Amino acid sequence: MSAFVELLRKSNLDYSVCRKPFKVGSRSDDIIFASFIDIKTKKLQLIACLDKPDSVTIWSTSLDERAFQLNARLLDITELGETMTFLSERINESDFTLAKSASTNSDDQYEVSQVNVTFTHPKNKQSITLQLYEHIDENEKALFLSKILLHVCKRNEQLTSEVKTQQLRIKELSTKTQRAQSRLSGGNRSFDGNKSLDSNGQKGNINNVSERTQMSLINPTLKRRKAASGSLMSITSVPNTKQIQYDRQLRLWGDHGQKALESGRVCLIGANALGTEILKALVLPGLGSFTIIDHQLVTLADCGSNFFVHPSMIDQPRARVTCELLSQLNPDVHGAYIDKPSIDDLLKQNTFDFSPFNVVITANLSFNTLSILASHLWTLKTPLLIARSYGFIGMIRLQVYEHYVIEAHPDDTIPDLRLDRPLPELINHCNSIDFDLLTREEHLHLPSLIILYKTLQLWQKQYNRTDLPRTRAEKEEFKKILEQLSHHSAYDTQDQNKSLENFEEAKRTIPSRLVSTNLPLTMKNLFQDQSCLELTDQSHIFWFIIHALKQFIENEGQGLLPVRGEVPDMITNTNSYVKLVEIYQKQAKKDCEIVYNYLNDLLEKYRCPSNGCMNLHHLVQIYCKNAAFLQVLRTSALKKQDDFKPEETDSNLSWYIGLQFCDLFYEKYNRYPGEHLSDDEQFRTDFDDLKRIHKQRSIETCTHENIQSTLEELCRYGASEIHSIAAFIGGCCAQEAIKLITHQYVPMNNTLIYNGIEQSISVFKL
Secondary structure (H helix, E strand, O other): OOHHHHHHHHOOOEEEEEEEEEEEOOEEEEEEEEEEEEOOOOEEEEEEEEOOOOOOEEEEEEEEOOOOOOOOOOOOHHHHHHHHHHHHHOOOHHHEEEEEEEEEOOOOOOEEEEEEEEEEOOOOOOEEEEEEEEOOOHHHHHHHHHHHHHHHHHHHHHHHHHHHHHHHHHHHHHHHHHHHHHHHOOOEEOOOOOEEEOOOOOEEEOOOEOOOOOOOOOOOOOOOOEEOOOOEOOOOOOOOHHHHHOHHHHHHHHHHHHHHHHOOEEEEEOOOHHHHHHHHHHHOOOOOEEEEEOOOEOOHHHHHHOOOOOHHHOOOEHHHHHHHHHHHHOOOOEEEEEOOOOHHHHHHHOOOOOOOOOEEEEEOOOHHHHHHHHHHHHHHOOOEEEEEEEEOEEEEEEEOOOEEEOEOOOOOOOOOOOOOOOOHHHHHHHHOOOHHHOOHHHHHOOOHHHHHHHHHHHHHHHHOOOOOOOOHHHHHHHHHHHHHHHOOOOOOHHHOOOOOHHHHHHHHOHHHHOOOOOOOHHHHHHHOOHHHHOOOOOOOHHHHHHHHHHHHHHOOOOOOOOOOOOOOOOOOOHHHHHHHHHHHHHHHHHHHHHHHHHHHHHHHHOOOOOOOOOOHHHHHHHHHHOHHHOEEEOOOOOOOHHHOOOOOOOOOHHHHHHHHHHHHHHHHHOOOOOOOOOOHHHHHHHHHHHHHHHHHHOOHHHOOOOHHHHHHHHHHHOOOEOHHHHHHHHHHHHHHHHHHHHOEOOOOOOEEEEEOOOOEEEEEOO
């Protein structure tokens, strides 16, 4: 292999090499054609050289980064393919010009020429220049160039399948954006969600386009995308590399959640199978950085359960080995490790600072060390996740002094429409609509929200009420009035038996639309929290915003939270829907500005203008949008076994109690029961010792009927790590860590037990 290929391999560059025989006159050599991506310069390099140890480059070119949007390797493969096709099709000399500068080598054996070959596109006159450094005869130049571009064509064929795959990926990612744009682009919304009506009333599929957007090095001019009806549409921005790589998770926690994750720092104590599975599930989504603390060496037992070690790594530092392999999963994640001293020595010396970490995770850490660490982290107010894999049993325990849930993402939410206390602009908009003057099309596309408001007005007037219908009889009367409104003089005889989907939708959504607007109990508790009532310059920004929301509710909000600004989808035309969205979003923006002003006054009062927040206005918007679901989670500190008095009676709790007795066994014998067994007699001895510990330390509320069988099963496990259990617990623990880092979704409170025998999960608050 040539020195050039060795150089590529050592440089760890993404490359492909093709060897071709080449003959010029009496000479016959193998030519290596290589194409690779230089990550540092962000250029595609195409190089041809002789396959010899003393090889010199006889031809090279580089294509600058232009629109690296489709490929995660910083290369637009569509653009590259079009460029290569263009070059291969224009090989005759009439399509390119040569500019030669000659020099003689040191041995005077042959002349080395530098040739600039310029290709010019016949239509748009765009050009691209290649440089050739070669030592062949001038008459053979065209043949030599043909050989080079033959490789270009081969490379283009390899890219074809990749281009198609990427195009399907981009189409899937942009479908959602296209649908959103079609809603705002005007025209009527039909009852078929896949079809839209253009300005001429013709149906067209909003997802199909007659011409795909293209970009090329040869022709960088973008072509505007045409809709099926022939009208021009704005070009949807192509997702960038990270949007493609992290597409699925961005749908869960959004761009701001991803940024929080990418700035997150995690400390893992214990690089065993469970620990590496936890980090794997954090590194792949794009965690900012991690630090592994583990003083153990790789053993043969690790190779049987940990996929991130190999028998060739035995007796090497486990922290270093796993850190290097985990870092390869995602180059954007920074990994570090500490293999000396041990975690016990670090805690004794008190030389390691845990405060910079968003969360500290332990994997199968002994209880003595764990209790010291938990007490230290409780003082620092740093969250602690305790993970454990013990045979077929898995356990996760969360200890957090105070955690703020900003975006809870509840499964079922009632839209914030406030028909019982309608917005002034909504009242004016609804009053401007006269049912008697509506045309047939206007009546067909009337939003169900307006239908409900009009019906509510008539119902309140008829029964002299100011509230909402509560009882079943009242709702039946409400539906009768709604049914009367569905009849319209504009319908002919054939229309009388047809179902009006917008009115049917209004009936169907009565339970979720006609609800009282109240202040949630969770917010009332937050307003009465001591941290909200007694702000200081050391208070978290969460409590400043909560206090600002409290001031808003007591004044402009009139007892209600800021408007959420969201309108659920409904059967109507685009203009009517957009009008409703504008009404609610306008009020939401107004409420947000008021809360923002209150917040600024509070920050100035306590002399902390920014309080460490870069974009305070955007943060207030998130809080106002999720105000109804804000929560604070405070778990209990990790207790000693003597203080443990659970109130739960679930059968899976016996496994948690049994694990505590195994920890007591470890304190006494420096090993777990059933570990390092020599014979069956040793197992019986360990089991008897474990039962003796249970009898000495048993608590009245912990004496489950199956505790004896639980202890025997745990003794059989011998503290072994089963990879399937470790992988499951690792994934669950990583999810809890992401919740803590992003402040999205509600973490568990506070102990999870996984029973791999019965495939069951129980969560306890201990």
